[in-house]
Amino acid sequence: MQIATWNVNSLNVRQEHVLAWLENNPVDVLALQETKLTDDRFPSAAFAEAGYHSVFTGQKTYNGVALLSRDAPTDVEFALPGLVDEHKRVIAATVAGVRVIGVYCPNGAALDSPKFDYKLDWFAALAEWVAAEAAVHDRLVLTGDFNVAPRPEDTHDPDKWEGRILCSPPERAALEKLLDTGLTDCWRLFEEREGRHRFTWWDYRNGGWARNAGLRIDHVLASPALASACRDCRAHVGERGRKRPSDHVPVVAEFEL
Template sequence: MKIATWNVNSLNVRMPHLKQWLVEAQPDVVGLQETKLDDPRFPDADIAALGYRSVFCGQKTYNGVALLSRVPAGECVVAIPGFEDEQKRVIAATIDGVRVVNLYVVNGKAVGDPKYDYKLRWLAAVRDWLAEEIRAHPELVVLGDFNIAPDDRDVHDPAAWHGKILCSTPERDALRALLDLGLHDSFRLHQQEAGHFSWWDYRLGGLRRNLGLRIDLVLVSEALRARCAAAGIDREPRTWERPSDHAPAWVTLAR
């Protein structure tokens, strides 16, 4: 069972890329972030023609999340229970027996900014919710654009990024609090080396010079750890014309 995450940075623009990647990569489940489409404009029929069912929650111009799957998704949730938030950043569903939670984590703008405080409150609410989800669904995958580089191996220049947004200690602590629920970074179950990234700035030759961050994660619960057969990042779509600034990250779970 191949499960992937991809911040497409506008599905309207990146739909040709998504179609090509679904055909080439053949994932079973894909979580999308930053679809930037309100629900009536979501290309459900086009995606169905490729063999995928869709559940989605979006808004015009920014945010928006979706789950695509080869089999129908059930028990769908489109917000953090008990957390009042107009931004469409969360969708969860049960797919082929696995609970999949797709998160588009708040960027935060800058350390100390009100949006940074919102990010930390949002992550605390996610933690409380996931604690309940993992009790109800031991086979749990939490994926998405986390907008946090877990540690210095995930940053092209740790000294330059030290203490800054996406790499600050409170953000990393908030991510660690999610992992402490019994979740594992699937990529790090297979690869310990530094220098592997999922996001590169469009500016300054970011991809060519590998000036990136690993902020797109697929976390697996302890109950799925033994089934985590492989994990990786697919850089290829980032090289295509008019790409998203993110590349897909994925995990394969043995049946």
């Protein structure tokens, strides 16, 4: 079973990229972030044509998440319980016996911004909910754009990034708390393998991609039952080099179930 995540930065603009990628990579589940689409505009028909069910919750201009799946999703939830939040950042569903939670975590803007406090509160609410879900679902995947690079080696330039937004101690602690609920960052199981690329996001600005100035901020986190069955986890870095790319690339984890 393959489960993937991709922050598409506007599904309107990236719809053809996603369809083409799914054609070549017929994963079982794809979590999308930053669809930037209200639900009435979600292109369900195009994905159905490609053999995918879709569930989604979105808004104009910002945020918006979706889950595409080959098998029909059940027990769909469209928000974090226990947090009043205008932003559409969470969607969960059970697919083929696996609980999949797709998230678009807040960016945080800057350490001294109110948005940073929102980010930490949001992670705390997520951790609480994921702990509850993990208690119920043996097979659970939490995936998406976390806007946190967990370690110095997950940045192209630790001297530049350590302590800054996406790499600060409070953000890393917040991510760590998610892992403390018993989840494994699947990518780390395979990072020593050949041909593994280290990053999942490259800023549009300052030629981030040309300079390989990236971060690893998109993750697939798996419960013990799934982590032990994980056979691969990689970023599809080539997508960043296409025309009109998203600034994020897909990350795919494979499980032997």
